Amino acid sequence: MLDRVADPEIAVLSLWDLGVLQDVQLASDEELRISPAWTTDWISADGREALRVYGIAPPADDVVCPLCEWSESQLISEFGSIACKALHRCGHCGETFDYFKRL
Numbered sequence: 847m848l849d850r851v852a853d854p855e856i857a858v859l860s861l862w863d864l865g866v867l868q869d870v871q872l873a874s875d876e877e878l879r880i881s882p883a884w885t886t887d888w889i890s891a892d893g894r895e896a897l898r899v900y901g902i903a904p905p906a907d908d909v910v911c912p913l914c915e916w917s918e919s920q921l922i923s924e925f926g927s928i929a930c931k932a933l934h935r936c937g938h939c940g941e942t943f944d945y946f947k948r949l
């Protein structure tokens with residue numbers, strides 16, 4: 847059931863893909879773990895692939911164009927359509943693409 851709960855801003859990612867959910871247990875009392883803080887390092891391999899197929903470069907040390915997989919790009923804007931994305935232009939195919947910033 848939780849696989850169907852999508853990120854409200856990037857619908858191709860589930861909360862599992864994002865790594866927001868780490869473990870689920872039934873408990874009689876309310877338990878909520880709020881630390882450690884979420885990081886983009888927790889995005890699953892499936893989530894990273896879903897981002898790439900959707901046209902968003904997943905967070906990484908090197909920004910790779912999701913269209914042609916070229917690793918040289920130019921930062922056009924520090925912010926994209928949402929604050930967690932930046933806008934880049936590929937140095938090979940010339941297309942612009944979103945980069946999911948590493949947090």
Ligand SMILES: [Zn+2]
Nearest residue numbers: 911914936939
């Ligand atoms: Zn490219």
